[in-house]
Amino acid sequence: MVPMNLLRTFDGAAEYVVTGSWGGRAYREASKEGAARVAWTNEAERFVRTPRAEELLESLASDAAYVHVTTNETIQGVEYAGHPATPESATLVADASSDFLSRPMDVSRYGVVYAGAQKNAGPAGVTIVLVRDDLLARAPADLPTMMDFRTYVASQSVYNTPPVFAIYVLSLVTRWLLDDVGGLDAMLMRNRRKAETLYDVLDEVPGFYRGHASPESRSLMNVTFRLPSEELEATFVAEASQGGMVELRGHRSVGGVRASIYNAMPVEGVRALAAFMREFRDRHA
Amino acid sequence: MVPMNLLRTFDGAAEYVVTGSWGGRAYREASKEGAARVAWTNEAERFVRTPRAEELLESLASDAAYVHVTTNETIQGVEYAGHPATPESATLVADASSDFLSRPMDVSRYGVVYAGAQKNAGPAGVTIVLVRDDLLARAPADLPTMMDFRTYVASQSVYNTPPVFAIYVLSLVTRWLLDDVGGLDAMLMRNRRKAETLYDVLDEVPGFYRGHASPESRSLMNVTFRLPSEELEATFVAEASQGGMVELRGHRSVGGVRASIYNAMPVEGVRALAAFMREFRDRHA
Numbered sequence: 056m057v058p059m060n061l062l063r064t065f066d067g068a069a070e071y072v073v074t075g076s077w078g079g080r081a082y083r084e085a086s087k088e089g090a091a092r093v094a095w096t097n098e099a100e101r102f103v104r105t106p107r108a109e110e111l112l113e114s115l116a117s118d119a120a121y122v123h124v125t126t127n128e129t130i131q132g133v134e135y136a137g138h139p140a141t142p143e144s145a146t147l148v149a150d151a152s153s154d155f156l157s158r159p160m161d162v163s164r165y166g167v168v169y170a171g172a173q174k175n176a177g178p179a180g181v182t183i184v185l186v187r188d189d190l191l192a193r194a195p196a197d198l199p200t201m202m203d204f205r206t207y208v209a210s211q212s213v214y215n216t217p218p219v220f221a222i223y224v225l226s227l228v229t230r231w232l233l234d235d236v237g238g239l240d241a242m243l244m245r246n247r248r249k250a251e252t253l254y255d256v257l258d259e260v261p262g263f264y265r266g267h268a269s270p271e272s273r274s275l276m277n278v279t280f281r282l283p284s285e286e287l288e289a290t291f292v293a294e295a296s297q298g299g300m301v302e303l304r305g306h307r308s309v310g311g312v313r314a315s316i317y318n319a320m321p322v323e324g325v326r327a328l329a330a331f332m333r334e335f336r337d338r339h340a
Numbered sequence: 341m342v343p344m345n346l347l348r349t350f351d352g353a354a355e356y357v358v359t360g361s362w363g364g365r366a367y368r369e370a371s372k373e374g375a376a377r378v379a380w381t382n383e384a385e386r387f388v389r390t391p392r393a394e395e396l397l398e399s400l401a402s403d404a405a406y407v408h409v410t411t412n413e414t415i416q417g418v419e420y421a422g423h424p425a426t427p428e429s430a431t432l433v434a435d436a437s438s439d440f441l442s443r444p445m446d447v448s449r450y451g452v453v454y455a456g457a458q459k460n461a462g463p464a465g466v467t468i469v470l471v472r473d474d475l476l477a478r479a480p481a482d483l484p485t486m487m488d489f490r491t492y493v494a495s496q497s498v499y500n501t502p503p504v505f506a507i508y509v510l511s512l513v514t515r516w517l518l519d520d521v522g523g524l525d526a527m528l529m530r531n532r533r534k535a536e537t538l539y540d541v542l543d544e545v546p547g548f549y550r551g552h553a554s555p556e557s558r559s560l561m562n563v564t565f566r567l568p569s570e571e572l573e574a575t576f577v578a579e580a581s582q583g584g585m586v587e588l589r590g591h592r593s594v595g596g597v598r599a600s601i602y603n604a605m606p607v608e609g610v611r612a613l614a615a616f617m618r619e620f621r622d623r624h625a
Binding site for chain 2: 059080084087088171173178179180181197198199200216217218219220221
């Protein structure tokens with residue numbers, strides 16, 4: 056919907072910062088709707104990091120329709136440490152599907168933020184979309200009604216019957232974040248503690264576990280790493296599963312191991328995985 | 341999605357049989373994607389019936405991209421008594437959102453059937469779509485991935501994370517229909533009995549309650565009627581609400597009273613409403 060609404064009537068191209076699989080897909084969809092280009096990527100390095108501030112500034116054109124980033128790449132486990140350092144004049148569009156509500160976000164810096172709820176915010180089947188008011192004027196007149204951002208604004212998101220159950224659960228999650236967790240600053244601290252618990256295991260003995268992401272771009276949501284062989288990776292996943300730690304196989308497109316530790320994963324779950332990782336390493340190193 | 345997939349690459353126009361508000365909206369959306377025309381409507385009579393077989397046959401062109409019908413119009417309470425009498429050569433497309441799974445449907449007569457789940461099949465947030473295999477070839481090459489029927493066929497409907505909770509509840513409803521209700525023939529008998537219980541009240545004393553739909557096009561899902569005055573209608577809705585019978589106000593675009601009696605409404609609920617209608621009439625006639 057972003058390129059439909061923001062690109063069709065705009066002269067400049069949309070610029071995509073591709074730091075992983077999801078950014079690549081977003082770019083390919085945009086290319087169907089208008090002029091789009093990859094402003095920066097490190098696909099050649101197999102997506103191990105986000106761009107440095109100066110790389111980003113050098114790569115962006117001043118007349119872009121918008122600059123699209125993926126704040127966290129789930130498959131590679133690569134996340135911006137803070138806000139992407141785009142120029143203030145740029146219209147920044149973020150796919151924040153996998154880290155929205157996992158940490159504070161200064162939404163005033165973005166033209167559009169969109170996020171499927173199913174990672175940190177609620178059940179699959181509802182998407183949160185924030186659009187800066189002035190961008191609504193860019194949408195062409197003849198968009199399909201359900202694809203037009205203005206439809207949702209004009210109807211306060213109830214043009215059609217919305218997914219009420221998913222929205223209800225989302226409201227419970229946000230209340231939990233406010234009342235029980237103590238807000239997004241506290242959620243960030245908790246998520247940072249969880250991620251560090253696992254990255255510490257990767258770093259403490261070099262050579263056995265090898266983290267995929269460069270340290271400065273490590274995701275707080277998805278900890279991705281390899282073992283010395285694919286056989287050991289398969290054994291690791293199988294033994295972890297016997298211990299009740301499941302869904303650890305890396306995405307089929309990259310292999311390895313991936314621990315997804317979204318908001319709902321308690322610290323205790325991460326500690327159990329860290330203990331298993333150390334024990335497994337001791338047996339196989 | 342229907343006009344995107346079936347109309348853009350096709351020479352003939354899409355023909356819309358507009359028997360109520362939803363059909364009108366579908367027609368207006370199709371007009372954005374390609375050539376579309378209203379083949380038959382009775383909007384001038386305020387949508388009181390579906391077309392007769394001979395009217396439909398006369399009105400349809402032989403080279404249409406497809407013929408679109410709305411099997412039940414919720415706002416007007418107008419439903420096809422059986423399958424629309426379109427020629428066998430026509431590609432029949434049905435918005436069956438409000439009566440899918442309320443009665444048997446010979447899906448082999450349709451090119452496409454689509455139905456939001458939220459009336460008879462499950463919670464809001466999932467849509468059932470059936471597409472005849474040969475129609476998939478009509479989709480243009482450059483459709484947005486999520487708008488392309490082929491994406492869902494190729495991925496067995498899990499290209500993206502689907503709304504799993506809604507699909508789970510839908511599976512419970514279909515099991516209930518099979519195991520507890522006894523199938524769609526039994527569901528139709530139950531729905532017919534419910535509708536007749538209310539239509540009988542409209543018919544037994546002429547003049548007080550006036551049904552909106554012509555008798556041959558009466559909906560089994562939405563029983564729509566007027567009272568002698570808007571004041572009485574407001575009193576009716578308010579008193580019914582006090583008795584626990586809610587959501588009876590007609591859609592704001594047509595006024596009056598509407599009793600929606602989808603699969604989930606038990607016979608007892610309909611009987612209670614019928615008793616209240618008689619009692620209310622006795623007091624106010």
